[in-house]
Amino acid sequence: MRKILTIAVREYKAMVATKAFLISVIMMPILMFGSILTVNLVKNVAEIKERKIAILDPDGKIFPILEASANARNEQLKASLKVEEKQPNADEKSPATKPALKSDDGLPSAVKGEYLYLNRLEATESNDELRADLSDKVRSGELYGFVEIPVGLIDLPPAEQKILFYSQDSSISESRAWMTAVVNEFLKYQRLTAAGIDPLLVAKASLPVTVSGMGLVTRSSGGSISEAKEKNPLTDIFLPMGAMMFMFLVIFMASQPMLESVLEEKSQRIAEVLLGSANPFQLMLGKLLGTVGGSMTIFLIYLAGGIFFARNRGLMDNIPMELIPWFFVFQLLGVLFYASLFMAVGASVSQLKEASAMLMPVWMLLMLPIFIWLPIVQDPNGSLARWISLFPPATSTTMVLRLATGVSIPLWELVLGTILLLVSTAVVVVVAGRIFRVGMLWQGKVPRFSELLRWALTG
Amino acid sequence: MPNAIELRGVTKRFGTQTAVNRLDLQVPTGSIYGFIGPNGSGKTTTLRMILRIFQPDSGQVIVLGREAGQVADDRLGYLPEERGLYKRMRVRDLLTYYSRLKGHYDCQSDIDDWLRFLQADSWGNKKIEALSKGMAQKIQFVAAVIARPQLVILDEPFSGLDPVNMETLRDAVLRLRERGTTIIFSTHDMDMAEEMCDTIFMIFRGNKVLDGSLEAIQNQYAADLVRVGFANPDETFPEIQGINDCRRIDRYFEFRLADLRQSSRVLQQLAEVRQVVHYEIIRPSLHDIFVRIARPEASPIPELVNSSS
Numbered sequence: 001m002r003k004i005l006t007i008a009v010r011e012y013k014a015m016v017a018t019k020a021f022l023i024s025v026i027m028m029p030i031l032m033f034g035s036i037l038t039v040n041l042v043k044n045v046a047e048i049k050e051r052k053i054a055i056l057d058p059d060g061k062i063f064p065i066l067e068a069s070a071n072a073r074n075e076q077l078k079a080s081l082k083v084e085e086k087q088p089n090a091d092e093k094s095p096a097t098k099p100a101l102k103s104d105d106g107l108p109s110a111v112k113g114e115y116l117y118l119n120r121l122e123a124t125e126s127n128d129e130l131r132a133d134l135s136d137k138v139r140s141g142e143l144y145g146f147v148e149i150p151v152g153l154i155d156l157p158p159a160e161q162k163i164l165f166y167s168q169d170s171s172i173s174e175s176r177a178w179m180t181a182v183v184n185e186f187l188k189y190q191r192l193t194a195a196g197i198d199p200l201l202v203a204k205a206s207l208p209v210t211v212s213g214m215g216l217v218t219r220s221s222g223g224s225i226s227e228a229k230e231k232n233p234l235t236d237i238f239l240p241m242g243a244m245m246f247m248f249l250v251i252f253m254a255s256q257p258m259l260e261s262v263l264e265e266k267s268q269r270i271a272e273v274l275l276g277s278a279n280p281f282q283l284m285l286g287k288l289l290g291t292v293g294g295s296m297t298i299f300l301i302y303l304a305g306g307i308f309f310a311r312n313r314g315l316m317d318n319i320p321m322e323l324i325p326w327f328f329v330f331q332l333l334g335v336l337f338y339a340s341l342f343m344a345v346g347a348s349v350s351q352l353k354e355a356s357a358m359l360m361p362v363w364m365l366l367m368l369p370i371f372i373w374l375p376i377v378q379d380p381n382g383s384l385a386r387w388i389s390l391f392p393p394a395t396s397t398t399m400v401l402r403l404a405t406g407v408s409i410p411l412w413e414l415v416l417g418t419i420l421l422l423v424s425t426a427v428v429v430v431v432a433g434r435i436f437r438v439g440m441l442w443q444g445k446v447p448r449f450s451e452l453l454r455w456a457l458t459g
Numbered sequence: 460m461p462n463a464i465e466l467r468g469v470t471k472r473f474g475t476q477t478a479v480n481r482l483d484l485q486v487p488t489g490s491i492y493g494f495i496g497p498n499g500s501g502k503t504t505t506l507r508m509i510l511r512i513f514q515p516d517s518g519q520v521i522v523l524g525r526e527a528g529q530v531a532d533d534r535l536g537y538l539p540e541e542r543g544l545y546k547r548m549r550v551r552d553l554l555t556y557y558s559r560l561k562g563h564y565d566c567q568s569d570i571d572d573w574l575r576f577l578q579a580d581s582w583g584n585k586k587i588e589a590l591s592k593g594m595a596q597k598i599q600f601v602a603a604v605i606a607r608p609q610l611v612i613l614d615e616p617f618s619g620l621d622p623v624n625m626e627t628l629r630d631a632v633l634r635l636r637e638r639g640t641t642i643i644f645s646t647h648d649m650d651m652a653e654e655m656c657d658t659i660f661m662i663f664r665g666n667k668v669l670d671g672s673l674e675a676i677q678n679q680y681a682a683d684l685v686r687v688g689f690a691n692p693d694e695t696f697p698e699i700q701g702i703n704d705c706r707r708i709d710r711y712f713e714f715r716l717a718d719l720r721q722s723s724r725v726l727q728q729l730a731e732v733r734q735v736v737h738y739e740i741i742r743p744s745l746h747d748i749f750v751r752i753a754r755p756e757a758s759p760i761p762e763l764v765n766s767s768s
Contacts, residue, residue, distance in 0.1 A: 272507075273603075277560040
């Protein structure tokens with residue numbers, strides 16, 4: 001036992017007491033949340049674009065509507081930018097910034113940062129020559145796009161009322177979306193009026209009712225009942241994903257150094273010295289123990305950091321404290337499972353590049369939940385979620401993903417998942433130990449799969 | 460005094476290949492025992508069985524009075540050929556780790572003592588990767604002996620060292636012997652083996668081919684070798700009965716005789732056809748004996764020359 005502990009302490013120090021560890025502990029959240037932060041920062045930067053759009057409207061009936069709406073939208077944008085200049089930290093609820101989100105005239109929300117300049121074409125009918133000329137102007141940047149409105153649009157049967165919007169990004173164009181809404185709103189108004197129905201009455205009758213998504217109410221041991229809180233759809237989706245990614249990264253941060261450590265011991269012939277002092281089982285167990293200790297240190301650092309952050313920001317309600325023991329168990333078993341696999345691979349090869357091919361299936365297993373996280377989060381107690389979380393290589397990350405949604409998971413599933421993972425981890429540790437014992441002294445070519453299988457079965 | 464190591468009919472196979480074949484060996488306690496043999500002859504496999512890294516397929520490996528089992532023996536120290544050190548560890552941390560791994564916890568004064576002896580007092584805080592090859596070799600030696608082992612296995616300890624470092628390490632090995640440590644010393648440096656070893660053991664293609672004191676081995680191999688000088692060495696001479704092998708070295712010819720008792724008759728025959736100016740029965744060096752046994756055309760495996768001093 002003392003030998004195992006001696007080896008474990010060295011492994012732990014080699015993993016934790018390094019600059020690389022400190023850097024990776026700092027870098028991990030930056031990498032993880034950096035992209036989200038960047039998107040938010042970019043979103044808040046007002047990038048002013050000018051969109052010049054040519055409109056072919058032979059009747060001239062739609063163009064004035066579009067032009068008026070575009071002007072109103074431009075004014076709103078101008079006003080909101082002025083307000084932002086004056087109040088850079090203005091509250092979102094400020095009435096001055098509100099128009100940027102929803103205009104009062106029922107027209108669609110203004111697209112921040114886009115001034116629209118519409119220009120009606122003189123031509124009375126469209127043809128290929130005209131389309132080609134206008135397309136060239138779009139390509140050269142003179143125009144953003146052009147629009148063809150058919151003659152007598154208002155009087156056409158609804159099925160034939162079709163406007164063509166040409167631009168380089170027309171399928172995803174915000175301007176096209178804006179135009180669609182404006183034209184449809186106008187046509188609806190026309191149709192209601194023609195039918196003798198007051199459009200304002202219809203608008204009033206169509207006012208939507210909000211159905212708020214609430215969290216469940218809990219009763220404390222003292223009998224007091226806490227108030228339900230409105231749920232945030234973004235938190236419901238991204239908190240579980242964040243928890244799963246965190247677990248994935250901790251497993252990665254533990255497994256990769258394990259691979260490198262085994263490779264170093266093998267290539268530098270340290271293994272021979274170690275195996276002259278401790279048997280392979282002691283050596284392997286010591287290494288695993290040290291690695292698990294290192295990864296749990298990362299886990300605890302981030303847990304403490306997360307709680308500190310949540311407490312300072314008043315977000316403690318979002319941290320499911322009662323689930324932390326489960327997170328801990330699954331994190332620990334996940335690290336043990338994958339570190340053993342990485343160790344076996346490290347013992348089987350002589351160089352890092354040889355390890356890449358052998359690690360491919362291990363990576364696939366580890367990343368499986370990342371490919372299917374969304375359907376699992378959308379239905380945490382569905383068949384897919386249940387069966388994937390009972391598949392041992394995916395149990396740790398998937399169970400955490402499910403738990404983090406806040407949906408109650410049947411206890412038997414948690415217990416069964418833990419048992420299956422425990423048993424599989426034990427099997428993996430034993431098999432990895434056998435491969436490790438033979439592989440550590442194996443030099444030269446990479447062993448064939450049949451050889452690996454023989455090592456795994458007989459040691 | 461009992462033997463430090465006893466191997467009795469030890470065989471080790473890897474798949475269909477027999478790495479070590481029915482090997483018998485007795486290493487007396489307190490001796491320096493030289494292990495020689497060409498690459499791939501079964502030397503390392505034998506050492507690993509002594510170290511309990513490998514288990515024999517058959518036979519007995521008794522080390523320091525205990526038959527080898529699954530448990531590593533803390534009374535053994537091992538210096539592998541080159542490397543064997545964690546590059547990113549500091550010297551003192553590494554030596555402390557290796558010592559503790561052998562169950563020797565109170566090791567700081569031993570570390571100081573050995574570093575001082577090897578003129579490496581100031582290296583304690585250096586990282587291994589910052590050491591030169593010679594320096595690393597010395598640290599590797601200390602790592603092998605720091606836990607005060609009763610038996611030390613040194614695999615090519617002098618490989619790549621300059622003469623000064625070689626001398627220092629040689630003194631360290633002799634210091635160990637003075638303390639009663641048994642030393643197994645594997646080397647390709649035949650001069651060093653001749654100089655330091657009490658007993659030489661040679662393994663070839665998994666079989667023991669030499670085992671005894673240097674003098675006894677040389678005497679055995681001297682039994683068939685004569686050096687002859689002719690007045691005109693460039694002249695050819697006819698085939699002479701009783702000579703198995705012949706090679707020319709400068710102005711002399713070395714003849715391996717079928718039987719040294721026929722030496723006079725061979726000399727007589729040579730004198731009949733040529734003018735002999737020099738005739739000497741020679742003692743071969745360990746290098747010569749090694750080459751004779753292990754040269755590529757050597758086949759089959761020579762018979763064991765087992766002599767005691």
